[in-house]
Amino acid sequence: MPLDPQVEELRAKRAAENAPQLYTQTLEEARAADLAAIQAGGGEVEPVHFVEDLVTDSGVPLRRYRPEGEGPLPTLVYFFGGGWTLGSIETADGVCRRLANLVPCQVITVGYRLAPENPFPAAVNDCHRATQWIAGHAVELGVDVARLAVGGDSAGGNLAAATTLLARDSGPAIAAQLLVYPNTLYGSDTASMRAGDDPFLFNRTSVNWYWEHYLADESDGTNPLASPLLASSHAGLPPALVITAEFDPLRDEGEFYAEKLYAAGVPTEMVRYNGMIHGFYTMSGVLDTARQALADSADWLRRTLDDA
Template identity: 45%
Template sequence: MPALHPHVLALLRQAQEAGGKPFETMTPAQAREAHAARARALQTPGDPLPEVRPLQAPGPAGPVPLRLYRGAGAPAAGLPCLLFLHGGGWVLGSLETHDWVCRRLARLLGACVVAVDYRLAPEHRFPAALEDCVAALRWLRAEAPALGIDAARLAVGGDSAGGNLAAVLALMARDGTVPPLAFQMLLYPAVDLAMTGESYERITQGLPLTAATMRWFIDHYLPAPMDRTAWQASPLRARSLAGSAPALVLTCGHDPLCSEGQLYAARLERENVRVAALHLADQFHGILTMDKAIGPVAGVLALAAETLRGVW
């Protein structure tokens, strides 16, 4: 097992002293409250931006809430845009838990970020979250001129469960099911819901996300095991990744999703998709919403933004 970063060790000690409970021991409502409280405690104040405003897209079950972030110095028209899908195991997370991340990306990009508040499980199981993200992307493409966005420079990204949804959208874009995408930003993504990766066998205790936590998430999101091998749930199992958008794939050594993320990056490279793979051996899952405690987070987001800027 690789060594942990000192900031991670300090945070784990604090959590242990505070008597924090694993999400899988809670109800979804309790876990959402705990997840939101952790985000508030571990994030610095969000970057001020010239424009942050609510939007909504028509979805299959009603309006899908969105939030638009416009970076300083961004032009009034022809603006590149990143559609951001938050993590949280398809059960947790919101516009608020990832507000800091979206603000920072918008500032670094000098562009536009639109975050999606998709429906959560177990109240809304697969494919509800994906349907809402599809609806958001289609609406964003249709409304791009009115929003001052360049429809030819749309990207998609997300962390964890959001990375899963982003990877699926990138494959759908390749197939013409949704509008074309210029880039996919996959931040410690879940790409194989069958949980067959080697890292599930070694990340079993002592961390915020373990194999048991992922099992709890997946059971809520997609309870039928036979459905977990469909590429719309597990993009690693798609027959081909060729032709999908250029990608950044971030993985962390102390993460049950590590090995599947590395396999996904390797497949993208092997199938001639331009990919930047960043592996943080001394970090754990979820660091991007913990910038107050984990010093390297700012640098990781800066690298992610610069990689996207290189495509735009």
């Protein structure tokens, strides 16, 4: 399929403006540009019944979104995207608000440390420890620990997958994982990666730039917590929804991961959104398909957590 017409319009605008790729900018410039682009693409800020900022005992910032409802609620711990290098609680704000209202469930997003200042495995450790802390403070946070999920987009999907690998062995119990176009393999040489060369979209140069920031040592790329596809076993992991985009360099490795999970006996659904590009999930203010993907994710989370 060709690019979705709404995506083609966005690409044409970038081309007309000769918009610089994030990897051509300084980290400070790229982080500011990433936030501005996501906020512009996300549309109007959606109100949620209750929102508060918290900090874990180890100093990791969190933001908690709670819809109306008494007592413990199903809870999604969400990790933002940005190649482990960009992004923040603010860049995940729009997605977290929509999912909290759509499911409905409580959503808690994690402000993990960024690379290159804090390379692998800092982000993984922050995400896992924050998830443990949330489960350990379930009463005061109103978390239904039997219905605790993790999720994230792009690098956040990678961190969610890594968190489930750690949690399988050391807790907490995770009931579902939502993986939105996740990185799953360092150095992947797939068909979608080779095809990902558009100068005005997220491309394979983008992918390499992020990995170069994340890994202090290239050998860390073989660690399953960096490349979840390389885990020796995927058995016993929680039910998964894996979302991919047709015109995304990460498409194939996301789909390979879904196949690995399914082959290991993990209840797995995989949805490819045709005509879409990497990053579309955060663009619900400008892309109809982003709104549909969020609604689809919410439906899956509701069904899966109800069955937990």
